[in-house]
Amino acid sequence: MRHPLVAAMLAISCAFTASADVLTIKKDAPKQYVVKKGDTLWDISGVYLNEPWQWPDLWQMNPQIANPHLIYPGDALTLIYDKDGNPRLVKNARYKKLSPEGRITPKGKQAVPTLPLELLRPYLSYEQAISADVIAEKPYILGASVNTKMNTMDHILYVKGDLNLNEAYAVYRKGSELIDPTSQEVLANKAELVAIVRAFRSGDVANGIPASVKIELIKQEIRPNDFLMPAMDGQLLPAYFTMKRPDTTMNGTIISSATELREFSTMDIVVLNLGSDQVKPGFVLDIQRQSPEVFDGANGPRYREDSTSLEKLITDTNDFLGVEADEDSKVWHMPKEKVGELMVFKVYDTVSYALIVKNQHPIRVGDYAVIN
Incomplete structure (x- = not known):
């Protein structure tokens, strides 16, 4: 009998090939679907797709579902096609009864909260x-x-x-x-x-x-x-991840990625400098990026890389001494801005691995993983 990890490795290699395919909707997929208590994104995507790990493509670019993790029991979803012919799921303004047997499940207080391991499996690196x-x-x-x-x-x-x-x-x-x-x-x-x-x-x-x-x-x-x-050391992940925002503030940094590429995107895996005393599997954190500082001097506002050597020297000296520059020569330290979200799925003593679940811009090493 094949070892479970071997079978998982083979499943992953097949899944990577499938994930690049164009979305194909099942022939028996319903035009409408009402979310039931206990449903997960994996379950709902599986109603429409033979490869449910392609769920980000099915849900993306839908203003009606700004965050697909926040759909509730009782929400009615409709299958539509965009101007390019791509299938999309959108949330109805109201539920339309399709048959005498159709019933609305009363909307509960809890959004669909769990993410099955099977959804992550195609993207896991061992x-x-x-x-x-x-x-x-x-x-x-x-x-x-x-x-x-x-x-x-x-x-x-x-x-x-x-x-x-x-x-x-x-x-x-x-x-x-x-x-x-x-x-x-x-x-x-x-x-x-x-x-x-x-x-x-x-x-x-x-x-x-x-x-x-x-x-x-x-x-x-x-x-x-x-x-x-x-073989199974470090590979025993939970079958389901309860996705939640941590209750406390958190400040971490993306220090590496599984691909070692310069930039990465949705469904790529990154490494955080947050260990088991700070995060747990299922924690959802914001990805933030530091906006570039601006030197505002005699020649007007300019980014640091466009400043002269003298301006950089003045800036660095003032920062080191902790003093403010004069009014005619000031460095503006800009805020961090959100560029995506990630979910922690594997935690070690000093670091953790996370899956990027949403991004507005390419994610990079050095971006921050935070809860404010």
Whole structure:
């Protein structure tokens, strides 16, 4: 029987392909749908789509549903097509009875509050955040049954470590450091999944006998010093996320992303410098960006990058000394503005992973994750 993580990996690879497809509405999809108690966005999208993870495209650009997470039992939704022929769900001003059996569910006080793991699955990366000290204690790859750096499904791998016989292990590679932008402290290291293996010899480190494993799934070449963890460690996410705004103020920063691209968007995964003492899975935070400062001097208002070297020097000196510039030469420090929202789904001691659920502009490393 295939290991659950292996099956999940295969499901993800298929889902990424499907997510790029044009929306296709089911042939038996209703023209109208009344939200029932217990419905989720996943449930409702599944009524209309064979691939419900495409829900952002179905709900986007609808002024009637400014926030699709805030639909309530009793709300009536109608399937329409925009000027480009794209299907969209909109909320009716009032419910129209479609048949003698149709009934309105009384509107409750609670909006649709949950997000199933299945909705996130196509976008999850099997990346973890682990401290370098913990990584150093893990079993690691010594070599293989053949003298090659490109280990494949047919190769046997040897491991320095005492493994449990017949247990599945995930092979990870130590990645880049996750650094707090304020303290410059290394919070953790990224750990990227490269393979799934199964132990058929347990090994005995004390007597110099390596453990032996066979490869069950491989994402990329396995290298010496890649480390092992039980396959399900860090992968046991809740089946449903209760989406909520934290009750307290919160100030964090996006310090990395799963893609390592310069900019990212809805359904991309980012890393925050907020740990388990600050956030929980399901927390929804605003993404804010600092507006650029303006130097207002003799030559008129200009952004910092357009200012002269002397103006920058004066600005930096005044900031360092904590003094105000004169009235004819002033730096204006602008406020932060909201550019999107994210939902935390995986939490570690010092960092957390979050899914961007909405954005008005491309999101970048350095943007803030806050609750004011």
